[in-house]
Amino acid sequence: MAGSGKEIEFYFDFSSPYGYMTATRISALADEFGRTVSWKPFMIGAVLKVTGGTPLPMVPLKGDYHTRDMARVARLWGITYKQPEKFPISSQAPCRLIYWLQKNAPEHQEAAILKLYEAYFVEGLDISSPEVAAKIVATLAGDEAELVAATQDPEMKEKLKAECELAIEKGVFGSPFMIVDGEPFWGSDRFDHVREWLKTGGF
C-alpha cells in the first residue's frame, strides 16, 4: 500500500458475479500502482430504479447469455464460481456489515468482502440473511450478536442509503464499477482498461 495513497473507488453489489470476480483482483492492481482501494458496497436495485433497468437474470436472451458468460469468465480468470440457486439476492445485510467494519475494524474489510462473496458464489450460502452474513464476518471481527444487530443499526442503514445515493450521483449504474481519478469504468471487462489508465496516466 505504498505510493501516492490515491484511491481506486470500487463499487460492487454482493449479488454480482462480475463484482465478485473483480473483487478478487482489484487489490493487487491497486498495489501495483501504489494505490489504495476504497471499497464501496452498494445496492444495484437502488440504481435500477433510476435507470429503469431490469435485474440481469430476468432479461430475455441477455439473462441466459450472462449465466453462460459468468461461468466462462470465471474459468478464463481461474476463479472458482458456482451459480447460486437463489440469484440474485438483496445485499442489504452484507453491505451494512462492511460499513460497520469500515467504522470499527477497517483492516478486516477486504477479507470480509472476499469471504462473503465466496460464501455466496462458491458455497451457495444465502448471505442476504443477517445471521449467515454475521457468522462469516464474526470469523474476522465482532461477535455474531453484535454483527446481527449492526445489520439493523439505524446508523448503518443511513450510511448504506447515503452511499447508494452518492453512487447514483457519481453515475454508477452497474457492478463492478471503478472510478480512477474521476474516470469511470464499468464491468469486469474494463479491468484491463483501468490498468492501462493507471499505467499511462490516461489515454
Place this chain on the structure above:
Amino acid sequence: MAGSGKEIEFYFDFSSPYGYMTATRISALADEFGRTVSWKPFMIGAVLKVTGGTPLPMVPLKGDYHTRDMARVARLWGITYKQPEKFPISSQAPCRLIYWLQKNAPEHQEAAILKLYEAYFVEGLDISSPEVAAKIVATLAGDEAELVAATQDPEMKEKLKAECELAIEKGVFGSPFMIVDGEPFWGSDRFDHVREWLKTGGF
C-alpha cells in the same frame, strides 16, 4: 482465408460503435485461425422489442457513460471515431445493401461494411438514407440507382427480416455478437475471449 473454412458468425448493427470497432478487427482474427467471417448485419431495434430493452443512448446514467466509453475504447484500440450527431439511426438501408451484395457481389461485402461504418462514425454521414448508403456501396459494386432500388427490393426486405428473426432465435441481443462453433460472445470486450476460445478450442 486458408484453413478449415469454418465460420465466425459476426452479428452487428450499423448504428453500433462497438460493432464498428470490432468490424475493423474481426477479419484479421478469423484469418489468424483459418476461419471465415459470416457477416450478419441486423437491426438491434428488432431485438429490443423482445428483450424489452431501451436503446443505449437513452438509458439514464448508462447512456452518458457509454458515450464516454465508446470514445475511450476507440482511443485504446487506435481507431478513428467521432460520435455522430444523429445517433442512433435505423440501419435498414445499409443492412439490405449488404444482403444485396452477399447475393450479387459477395467479394465486396467486407469493404462495403467498413466503408459504411466509417462514413457514419468518422465522417458523420447519415447512412440510414438509401441514397447516401447506395452512393458509398456504388464505389465498390452496382450503380447508385440499382442500389437505391435494392433497399426497397421485397426480396432484401424479406431477407433482412428473416435474418433478424434468426438472430433472435440464436439468442443474439446486442451488437457486436460473435458465435464460434455455437459459443456466443457479446461485445467488443469479449473479442479477446473469442481469440482465447479459438486458440484453445474452448475453455
